[in-house]
Every structure is written in structure tokens, then in C-alpha cells.
Amino acid sequence: MxxxxxxxxxxxxxxxxxxxxxxxxxxxxxxxxxxxxxxxxxxxxxxxxxxxxxxxxxxxxxxxxxxxxxxxxxxxxxxxxxxxxxxxxxxxxxxxxxxxxxxxxxxxxxxxxxxxxxxxxxxxxxxxxxxxxxxxxxxxxxxxxxxxxxxxxxxxxxxxxxxxxxxxxxxxxxxxxxxxxxxxxxxxxxxAALVPLTFPDGRFKPLAGVSLPVRSGAGGVSFDEAMLFTHRGLSGPAILQISSYWREGEAITLDLLPGQDAFTVLREARQSAGRRNLSTVLAQLLPSRLAAWMTEELDLRGNLADQGDAALRELAARLQHWQLTPAGTEGYRTAEVTxxxxxxxxxxxxxxxxxxxxxxxxxxxxxxxxxxxxxxxxxxxxxxxxxxxxxxxxxxxxxx
The missing domain is CATH 3.50.50.60 (FAD/NAD(P)-binding domain)
Incomplete structure (x- = not known):
């Protein structure tokens, strides 16, 4: 030696x-x-x-x-x-x-x-x-x-x-x-940090590949960036950022219309185009596949004109304060940092x-x-x- x-x-x-x-x-x-x-x-x-x-x-x-x-x-x-x-x-x-x-x-x-x-x-x-x-x-x-x-x-x-x-x-x-x-x-x-979040039962598999700008929140912080649905859950910069703050068992919050007031948007649409059904209106606000998925997930029926303020507020809350509890992360395998x-x-x-x-x-x-x-x-x-x-x-x- x-x-x-x-x-x-x-x-x-x-x-x-x-x-x-x-x-x-x-x-x-x-x-x-x-x-x-x-x-x-x-x-x-x-x-x-x-x-x-x-x-x-x-x-x-x-x-x-x-x-x-x-x-x-x-x-x-x-x-x-x-x-x-x-x-x-x-x-x-x-x-x-x-x-x-x-x-x-x-x-x-x-x-x-x-x-x-x-x-x-x-x-x-x-x-x-x-x-x-x-x-x-x-x-x-x-x-x-x-x-x-x-x-x-x-x-x-x-x-x-x-x-x-x-x-x-x-x-x-x-x-x-x-x-x-x-x-x-x-x-x-x-x-693992700066890592995608996973969800059980392939919940978002039908949405894999869909992306949109969101405001993501966890652990008292939020980020306005893009989010991506994957076969295993959620990814994209908005999710990677909050993964450093998220802890097991806690919920994350998603605002799918950052910078907008969803209730005001829906109420104005009801006044100008009340005969449109809810799924059509959602498709104007969100990517079409996500709009169709949410229509089914939330069991949205009827036209805008049939919805009272309470119903529109509830829908707005689901769009801008969507709470989800991840099962975990993809771990060190895909994490950018520790x-x-x-x-x-x-x-x-x-x-x-x-x-x-x-x-x-x-x-x-x-x-x-x-x-x-x-x-x-x-x-x-x-x-x-x-x-x-x-x-x-x-x-x-x-x-x-």
C-alpha cells in the first residue's frame, strides 16, 4: 500500500x-x-x-x-x-x-x-x-x-x-x-425533498399528463407555479416546492384558479350565459380533461341558471381550496435533494x-x-x- x-x-x-x-x-x-x-x-x-x-x-x-x-x-x-x-x-x-x-x-x-x-x-x-x-x-x-x-x-x-x-x-x-x-x-x-407526491388507488391516473398553473400550499407556505398530474399522483414545480414543507398525514391545498375569484367568475357566467351547463363552464376555466374529471368527481349537474349562490360558493371553494392528503412521496429515487x-x-x-x-x-x-x-x-x-x-x-x- x-x-x-x-x-x-x-x-x-x-x-x-x-x-x-x-x-x-x-x-x-x-x-x-x-x-x-x-x-x-x-x-x-x-x-x-x-x-x-x-x-x-x-x-x-x-x-x-x-x-x-x-x-x-x-x-x-x-x-x-x-x-x-x-x-x-x-x-x-x-x-x-x-x-x-x-x-x-x-x-x-x-x-x-x-x-x-x-x-x-x-x-x-x-x-x-x-x-x-x-x-x-x-x-x-x-x-x-x-x-x-x-x-x-x-x-x-x-x-x-x-x-x-x-x-x-x-x-x-x-x-x-x-x-x-x-x-x-x-x-x-x-x-426526500423537491419530490413528486403520490396518492393511493391511482386516483389521478386518468389525468396523467394534464398540467396547469396553480397555487399550491403546505406547511404554511404557498407557491404559484405549474402542476402536473401523473400516473402516481402530482408533480411539477408547484408540487416539488411544497414537498419540502409537507409532512405525512397532512393535507395540501390547491388553488386551480390562482389570481382569480372563482365565485365572481361563476356568478358573472350565470348572469351572461345561464343556460350553459356546469361542465361547459368548467371546461372554459380548466384543461378539458380535468374539467370532465371534476364534473364527474363532484357530480355536477344542471345549468348555471339552476345554481344558487350557495352552490356556486361551494364549487368555487372546491376549485380554489381543494384539500388533498397525499399517501407519500416518490422518495429518494426521484427527489432532487435531501x-x-x-x-x-x-x-x-x-x-x-x-x-x-x-x-x-x-x-x-x-x-x-x-x-x-x-x-x-x-x-x-x-x-x-x-x-x-x-x-x-x-x-x-x-x-x-
Missing amino acids: SDASYDTLILGAGAAGLMCAAHAGGQALVIDHAKAPGEKIRISGGGRCNFTNMYTAPENFLGGNPHFHKSALSRYTQWDFIALMDSHGISWHEKTLGQLFCDGSARQVVAMLMQEARTAGAEVALQTRLVDLDKNDNGFAAVIETEGRQNRVHARSVVVATGGKSIPAMGASGMAYDIARQFGHDTTDTR LGGVETGALSSKTMESRHVGGLYFIGEAVDVTGWLGGYNFQWAWSSGAAAGRAISAARRGGP
Whole structure:
């Protein structure tokens, strides 16, 4: 077994890990079990990578400590990452709600980060896994394995950037939490987030493929975005957003006519076209398949003229305050991120360094910081990675 020494060992060649390597400088080794770096970057945004959000702000993030993420986000902002993209000549565009995507391919972002990391002096070892990690007087001693060959690595600092449990088909695991607990850190409960919600008995199977703008609500928050019916339940941005706030056994609320007053719309239609039947009116307000399904579901009969104000108010309430109780979520298999993670009370919000073990850092999705859908989680990866990398660089140079 051979020995090698580095300033920094970074576990994970994803968004946070590569960003950390780019800022850490010195002799850094980045390892990852995957065949290629930045795989989640590559598949994100339909292959175009929703790399940040123009409106990134602290309130776009969840976590046990609502203030922890503020420091890192303020010191490496969305504008800093946009400037980095521009410096590499990568063109981009705003899609909606401040979400920024590459004009070309997400592979450009991966290539940019790899170039930045290597320019800073980092070495990237792929198809390499961590076998063992210990702390000693000189830093850390790790055993890593590549194609069946094990090697011992000595490093002054270790950065855990292995992510969470989302998308296990890509190799996601709870390694970060195991390492955290090994070194005396607590972890919060984790759950799939930014994930479709499921319903029993194929309730919405006849509506699979139907989409419409809605206002979705759960856990005291609401989002105005698109919703999609699926064979298993509900998806689309509006549902993924509230999945981070929903808990088992609770109901979600849907407004199918956001920005409108359904009762006023129905009453005015009764005055102008009272001879129309209810199903026809619904088809003017909702996608035709959804209108037909709701007509049957609510057993709507008769013409508008036959409906009194009480009946119209009841129908309006069903359209704008539709309460549904999901059976669950699709789980980590399709979740974009993991909610929860390494508890932040024992981490420095400025440097991401452990308060228990000097030289040990946790960044990115591994930490109990989760962003909304729309580029926020990548921004957390950039910001937390830069925070740790800068701190490591300063420590190596003897700075503050």
C-alpha cells in the first residue's frame, strides 16, 4: 500500500466539492466513486443546468437554523458565479422566476469547474472510494481504493462533499452522515425533498399528463407555479416546492384558479350565459380533461341558471381550496435533494469547519441547508464550497 500526502482531501467531485477545490489551492485530492465528475450537474435542468437563481436570498432556504446559511451566501453570491460563467464564455439565459440555465450544455459547467480546480492545483481521482478515515496529530489518514488497489492518503484537511441520499441510482448514500457521526456530529432527520407526491388507488391516473398553473400550499407556505398530474399522483414545480414543507398525514391545498375569484367568475357566467351547463363552464376555466374529471368527481349537474349562490360558493371553494392528503412521496429515487443532514450548530457558518474537529469541513447537500427548486441548491453548493475552500487556503498561508 503506497502513501501520499496532500494539503486537502475532498470527498466528492460534485458541485460543492469542485468549487471547494477551485478555492482551496495547494495540493488537493478530490475523489469520487463515479466514472465522471459532476454527474448531478450534467443531468440537471434537462441537461442545461439551472446553475443559480438571480433572486437568491436567505428566505429561499430551509434548515434547523434559519440563519446559518446567510454568511456563506453573502460572501459568494449568485453574481459571483455568473461572473465566473461569463469569464469562461458560457452563455446563459433566464427561463422563469430568476432561474438561470446554460444556453448550451450542462457539461460546460462541469468542464469549467474541472478547469478551475486543476488550475488551483487539485488532482481529481474518479472511480475511487473512501475505505477508512481517521484523525491523527498531523491531520487525517485515509485509505482509498481505485480499481481494487488501496492507497493511504495523509491530509491536513478533509472536506465532506458527498451530498445526500437523493437519486441513489447515481450512487448517492448517507456517507456524509456516517462520517459526521464518527467525528461526534449530530445529524437531523433526513427526507426526500423537491419530490413528486403520490396518492393511493391511482386516483389521478386518468389525468396523467394534464398540467396547469396553480397555487399550491403546505406547511404554511404557498407557491404559484405549474402542476402536473401523473400516473402516481402530482408533480411539477408547484408540487416539488411544497414537498419540502409537507409532512405525512397532512393535507395540501390547491388553488386551480390562482389570481382569480372563482365565485365572481361563476356568478358573472350565470348572469351572461345561464343556460350553459356546469361542465361547459368548467371546461372554459380548466384543461378539458380535468374539467370532465371534476364534473364527474363532484357530480355536477344542471345549468348555471339552476345554481344558487350557495352552490356556486361551494364549487368555487372546491376549485380554489381543494384539500388533498397525499399517501407519500416518490422518495429518494426521484427527489432532487435531501432535506436535513449534518446539524449546523457544530459547524462554523463562515468557514463550514467542524467545531469539534479542526480541519474537518462539511459542505453542500450534506449539510442541513436545503434550497427551493430553481437553482438555489446549486448556489448553496457554490457558496458553501467557496467558504470552505477560502478558509483552507487562508489556513495554509497562515492567514485568519
